[in-house]
Amino acid sequence: MTDALNTKELKCFNAVNKSVKKVDGISLVTGQPVYTNDFDVPGALYVRLVRSSHAHAIIKNIDTSQALKIPGVVTILTYKDLPRIPFTRAGQGYPEPSPYDTFVLDKKVRYVGDPVAIVAAETERAAKLAVKAVKVEYEVLDAVLDFEQAISENAPIIHDEPEAVGIHDASRNIAAHFEMEIGNIDETLKSCDKVITRTYHTKTQLHAMMEPHASISYFDPNGKLTVISSTQVPFHARRILSRLFNIPIGDIRVIKPRIGGGFGGKQAIHLEPYVVAVTLKTRRPARMVLDRSEVSMATNIRHEMKYTVTVGATSNGEIKVIDMEGLSNTGAYGEHALTTFMVAGSKTLPLYNKVEAVRFSGNVVYTNLPSAGAYRGYGAPQGLFALDCTIDELARELGLDPLDVKEKNSIREGESSPIFRIMGEGREGVDQIVRSCKLQECIDKGKAAIGWNEKYGKRLKNGSKVRGVGCAIAMQGSGIAKIDMGAATIKMNEDGSFNLLLGATDLGTGSDTIMAQIAAEVLQVSYDKIKVYSSDTDLTPFDTGAYASSTTYVSGNAVRKAAEMVKEKILEKASVYLEEPRENLMVENAKVVSTKTGREVTYEELGTKLFYTFEQEQIAATASYVGEESPPPFLASFAEVEVDLETGKIELVKFVSYADCGTPLNPVQALGQLEGATMQGIGWALFEDVIYGKDGRMLTNDFFTYKIPARMDYGKLECGLVDSYEPTGPFGAKSIAEIGIDTPIPAIANAIYDATGVRLRKAPFNSEELFFEILKEEV
Amino acid sequence: MMLELTVNGRVHSVEINPGEMLLDVLRRLGYKSVRRSCDNASCGNCTVLLDGKPILSCTTFAARATGHKIETVESLEKDGILHPIQESLLETGGAQCGFCIPGFALTAKALLEENPEPTEEEIREALNGNLCRCTGYESQIRAILNITHKRGGLSND
Ligand code: FES
Ligand code: FES
Numbered sequence: 001m002t003d004a005l006n007t008k009e010l011k012c013f014n015a016v017n018k019s020v021k022k023v024d025g026i027s028l029v030t031g032q033p034v035y036t037n038d039f040d041v042p043g044a045l046y047v048r049l050v051r052s053s054h055a056h057a058i059i060k061n062i063d064t065s066q067a068l069k070i071p072g073v074v075t076i077l078t079y080k081d082l083p084r085i086p087f088t089r090a091g092q093g094y095p096e097p098s099p100y101d102t103f104v105l106d107k108k109v110r111y112v113g114d115p116v117a118i119v120a121a122e123t124e125r126a127a128k129l130a131v132k133a134v135k136v137e138y139e140v141l142d143a144v145l146d147f148e149q150a151i152s153e154n155a156p157i158i159h160d161e162p163e164a165v166g167i168h169d170a171s172r173n174i175a176a177h178f179e180m181e182i183g184n185i186d187e188t189l190k191s192c193d194k195v196i197t198r199t200y201h202t203k204t205q206l207h208a209m210m211e212p213h214a215s216i217s218y219f220d221p222n223g224k225l226t227v228i229s230s231t232q233v234p235f236h237a238r239r240i241l242s243r244l245f246n247i248p249i250g251d252i253r254v255i256k257p258r259i260g261g262g263f264g265g266k267q268a269i270h271l272e273p274y275v276v277a278v279t280l281k282t283r284r285p286a287r288m289v290l291d292r293s294e295v296s297m298a299t300n301i302r303h304e305m306k307y308t309v310t311v312g313a314t315s316n317g318e319i320k321v322i323d324m325e326g327l328s329n330t331g332a333y334g335e336h337a338l339t340t341f342m343v344a345g346s347k348t349l350p351l352y353n354k355v356e357a358v359r360f361s362g363n364v365v366y367t368n369l370p371s372a373g374a375y376r377g378y379g380a381p382q383g384l385f386a387l388d389c390t391i392d393e394l395a396r397e398l399g400l401d402p403l404d405v406k407e408k409n410s411i412r413e414g415e416s417s418p419i420f421r422i423m424g425e426g427r428e429g430v431d432q433i434v435r436s437c438k439l440q441e442c443i444d445k446g447k448a449a450i451g452w453n454e455k456y457g458k459r460l461k462n463g464s465k466v467r468g469v470g471c472a473i474a475m476q477g478s479g480i481a482k483i484d485m486g487a488a489t490i491k492m493n494e495d496g497s498f499n500l501l502l503g504a505t506d507l508g509t510g511s512d513t514i515m516a517q518i519a520a521e522v523l524q525v526s527y528d529k530i531k532v533y534s535s536d537t538d539l540t541p542f543d544t545g546a547y548a549s550s551t552t553y554v555s556g557n558a559v560r561k562a563a564e565m566v567k568e569k570i571l572e573k574a575s576v577y578l579e580e581p582r583e584n585l586m587v588e589n590a591k592v593v594s595t596k597t598g599r600e601v602t603y604e605e606l607g608t609k610l611f612y613t614f615e616q617e618q619i620a621a622t623a624s625y626v627g628e629e630s631p632p633p634f635l636a637s638f639a640e641v642e643v644d645l646e647t648g649k650i651e652l653v654k655f656v657s658y659a660d661c662g663t664p665l666n667p668v669q670a671l672g673q674l675e676g677a678t679m680q681g682i683g684w685a686l687f688e689d690v691i692y693g694k695d696g697r698m699l700t701n702d703f704f705t706y707k708i709p710a711r712m713d714y715g716k717l718e719c720g721l722v723d724s725y726e727p728t729g730p731f732g733a734k735s736i737a738e739i740g741i742d743t744p745i746p747a748i749a750n751a752i753y754d755a756t757g758v759r760l761r762k763a764p765f766n767s768e769e770l771f772f773e774i775l776k777e778e779v
Numbered sequence: 780m781m782l783e784l785t786v787n788g789r790v791h792s793v794e795i796n797p798g799e800m801l802l803d804v805l806r807r808l809g810y811k812s813v814r815r816s817c818d819n820a821s822c823g824n825c826t827v828l829l830d831g832k833p834i835l836s837c838t839t840f841a842a843r844a845t846g847h848k849i850e851t852v853e854s855l856e857k858d859g860i861l862h863p864i865q866e867s868l869l870e871t872g873g874a875q876c877g878f879c880i881p882g883f884a885l886t887a888k889a890l891l892e893e894n895p896e897p898t899e900e901e902i903r904e905a906l907n908g909n910l911c912r913c914t915g916y917e918s919q920i921r922a923i924l925n926i927t928h929k930r931g932g933l934s935n936d
Contacts (some may be wrong), residue, residue, distance in 0.1 A: 021869045028877025029865040029884065030811025031852035038811040209912050210816045210824055210878040225903040260814075260878030261912050292817045508876025508913050668872040668918075675915030676875065703821035704909065711916050719917070 007022040015520035017670035035259035036214035044285035046127040050117040052109035055143035057367035072126030077103040077118040079414035089268040090335040097426025099166035099334040104273045110332035112697040115300035122280040124524030142552025147329035150365035158366040176364040183357030192312030200386035201762040205302040211260020215271035220286035233545030252762035256535035262507040264374035275493030296701035300373025304329040307386035317405040326362035333371040337364040337427045339695040343382030350417035377741040388746035413437040425550040430481040432629040436724040442636035442658040449656045450638035453487035462655035464646040468755025474742035477630035478735040479719035488562040491620035496603030502534040503543025504555035511551040522563035524587045548764030549735030556730035561623035634660045637743035648771025663732035683709040785852035802836040812852040814883040821907035826882035852881035867922040875913035
């Protein structure tokens with residue numbers, strides 16, 4: 001695509017780059033019954049799981065006799081009732097890069113909360129009572145609760161089942177391993193003026209989406225197994241269910257209605273196998289809804305990671321070497337183990353593309369804790385905390401402004417990094433040049449908004465309180481290149497409206513709206529003429545699902561292609577109808593118009609003729625898209641904190657984030673993604689701390705003990721978008737959903753240092769820890 | 780036991796189990812806008828108005844609501860006309876997944892009835908108990924401020 005075309009396109013947007021209201025907006029603000037658990041299915045059984053109370057144990061015996069006597073209890077299933085098929089819940093494309101180390105029910109349990117038996121009853125109350133009445137006898141095993149002990153000699157082996165496939169080294173609890181090196185680390189280090197090595201540790205985080213996971217399954221009147229589920233990946237869910245229960249893919253239908261937030265937490269196949277098992281056994285509809293403690297401790301959490309980073313640079317701050325060695329905690333199962341680990345490098349290291357040598361290596365280990373999985377940012381925030389803060393430390397030790405060092409070493413438009421090719425997700429990546437990058441503009445705007453030059457290094461004091469500022473820059477991707485596929489079907493109606501059928505999964509992100517805007521832009525109609533129906537495996541074409549920041553870029557390109565095909569067909573038909581050569585015709589304002597004669601026909605007139613009287617044909621098209629590249633969005637963030645030196649209390653005075661997401665197709669929705677991700681990052685940095693008991697039980701499994709940010713918990717939040725134009729994206733767009741969560745932890749850590757001189761290298765940051773560090777500094 | 784509940788002006792006679800919470804009864808009656816997220820009075824998603832005041836229906840006995848007027852978000856739209864707070868949420872993008880919106884909209888309505896020109900600080904305080912995991916709160920706060928601006932209220936920038 002030429003630059004001239006880009007500029008032309010930029011100037012004549014009719015439907016994209018506009019903050020139109022969401023297509024599902026009215027149903028959401030009026031409280032319509034649109035979520036999974038709002039669907040009334042007559043006669044549905046209530047399904048609940050008996051869960052392990054031990055972190056690591058073998059089930060000796062399960063006695064269901066008392067439970068089955070409870071009135072209303074219909075069936076109880078244990079591992080003996082289900083086929084023993086190893087799989088991964090991860091919900092990824094096929095073949096999955098995660099190990100097959102999970103069974104729907106197993107005779108071994110690997111964390112507190114692991115499913116032991118499925119109870120189905122006529123009422124919720126009966127199901128709850130039955131769960132308590134099932135007697136399970138365990139042989140308790142030693143557990144691994146500290147991920148740094150997982151590979152030690154005498155650690156118990158968590159996955160000793162012979163059927164597991166794809167575990168890197170089960171005998172040492174290593175789920176996955178990765179290493180790569182470019183250039184010569186040791187030689188290049190020798191030529192550096194300054195070398196520092198630091199270790200940064202990021203603890204886990206809960207998704208804490210407001211809607212608890214829910215699934216309903218039933219046989220429809222034609223005998224088709226139908227699953228309504230709060231899933232981010234309906235097509236992967238269908239494929240996985242097919243394999244687990246040996247039902248042909250075409251005989252299963254998965255429908256995703258509205259979802260009350262996902263953030264990666266609804267990517268894994270958490271509930272579907274349990275309701276389906278009950279429906280298959282009883283031939284009755286089944287419904288399962290998690291309660292809040294289950295959402296917290298028995299779905300997925302974020303991978304806890306620890307990185308030791310060595311950075312070497314010249315005395316004027318040119319970074320020549322980056323070496324990151326990491327350890328990641330995947331918990332009881334290896335969902336997304338390898339891929340999140342690789343993303344911690346692949347979505348951070350290319351930022352600093354001027355290095356001569358770079359290495360990234362480490363292990364992802366099993367522990368007897370809740371299983372980690374996909375979570376917004378997907379490893380990148382953990383990697384960035386370590387990398388950004390080490391660079392911050394290095395800059396300060398060299399007596400340089402850390403923002404200058406980050407700025408001058410970071411990637412710019414037209415540049416590339418060898419990392420793009422070497423590190424993909426679970427396999428090699430794809431070579432790419434950064435075609436759009438307005439990182440500098442993001443930095444400049446953020447810097448002005450926070451008042452960097454006036455505040456940096458000043459330690460402004462007010463009584464016992466002292467202020468400081470910190471910065472961090474980040475990048476992410478837009479889908480997984482050469483792997484993620486999205487598809488869209490568009491068909492024309494006789495009134496000039498269009499049905500857009502999409503595999504893509506709107507999680508509340510507004511993607512249904514954005515897809516309608518893309519189709520409307522191509523077809524030159526107002527976006528409300530595009531009627532979107534998404535995420536139903538029987539009715540919509542395939543899509544990998546909503547993850548890896550892929551929807552706008554991958555599914556959006558599919559929509560654009562499908563719309564162009566439909567437009568072409570409309571023009572062909574109009575050419576016959578108007579008796580004008582095709583090249584004289586263009587579409588405009590829901591009409592086909594001749595640029596030569598001015599003759600025109602409305603979509604409505606043409607559509608009606610095509611249905612009933614003239615050259616009869618249903619105009620429709622399906623298009624698919626797989627990204628050749630994964631263009632990164634960019635972000636610059638700044639934090640201002642105030643620390644009370646007498647208590648260690650950290651107040652976030654202001655947080656500023658400016659992002660380059662290409663053309664924001666719907667600026668209000670794009671900004672909402674940035675604000676929401678930023679707030680999740682702020683919560684993780686300052687409040688969201690998961691704590692386990694000595695027995696491995698998650699103690700912070702509700703909103704009292706696990707505090708997510710509320711409206712009084714932050715000062716000012718300023719987010720903004722800087723327009724760029726990504727030539728490979730639909731109308732210049734890149735992704736925006738994840739990147740905002742990458743920077744709050746490092747930016748806040750750097751600000752705390754700027755205020756106090758204390759380096760906190762373990763996140764989240766708490767006042768007690770900071771207070772004791774402040775005391776040490778003073779001594 | 781039988782109970783009489785007045786919801787959005789409509790009187791329901793409903794059979795309830797002893798100790799049943801208002802949330803469960805309302806959902807059973809078809810008021811699905813009342814959402815359960817935490818079930819222990821810590822998220823605000825199950826908020827309904829009881830005689831115009833926000834209460835948490837997950838921890839309020841259904842029996843306690845007899846003789847009072849209950850409002851759910853289903854009552855806000857009248858003849859296809861949205862309540863200003865609903866309209867404003869659409870404009871600012873304050874409803875992402877939308878799960879928290881019924882609780883938010885009702886709490887906001889109660890706030891505006893009591894204090895038609897709240898400052899940003901007052902808005903944050905009044906709505907502090909309504910958690911939202913999607914929006915980062917800014918677009919929802921803007922939604923309320925925009926209504927007060929339209930009414931010629933104070934600017935809080
Ligand atoms: S469900 Fe009632 S406050 Fe959370
Ligand atoms: S919009 Fe999703 S929880 Fe508020």
